[in-house]
Amino acid sequence: MDLYWASSPVLQILLYQEAWLNKLALQEKAFTNYSTHLRKQKHMKLFFLSLLLLAGLTSFAQNDIKFNKTTHQFGKIKKGVPATFVFTYTNNAAKPVVIEFANAECGCTKPVYSQAPTPKGKTSTLKVTYNAEAVGVFKKRVDVKFAHSNQPYILTIEGEVVEAKK
DSSP states (O other): OHHHHHTOHHHHHHHHHHHHHHHHHHHHHHHHHHHHHHHHHHHHHHHHHHHHHHHHHHHHHHTTEEESOSEEEEEEEETTSOEEEEEEEEEOSSSOBOEEEEEESSTTEEEEEOOSOBOTTOEEEEEEEEOOOSOEEEEEEEEEEETTOSSOEEEEEEEEEEOOOO
16 A cells, blocks of 8 residues: 555645645745845945045044144153153144134143134144153044044154152
């Protein structure tokens, strides 16, 4: 009787139909995987293109103002004697620029700057004074924001305060 069912045309049709459906399911799965792969590839291309565009715009915006130096090393300074450094910047933008604000990370550091616009192609300064009251190594940051820019420029002063000889 088992032999009969194995050779039965009905069973053979059912087995063929099942194999055909399995093959179709595999093809559909392969197509779905491939289309998912293509979508991911498209998203990756868009992501990298956006990243390159953003990097280009950021570097372009950062070139509008060029500081001669963004970090100053005072070396060893005496306790109780304020240390000052003057940062110089050049306006490479097409129009005059104005410092909107300059914020120091603590009260021991004081930035001083002009409110006057810096014309195209001209230089201007920002003076930073550190009040050396605590002995030890220091590294202080001043964030400078220009009116035309969304991103602050970061200036750093560092050094070591030592006891004054008596």
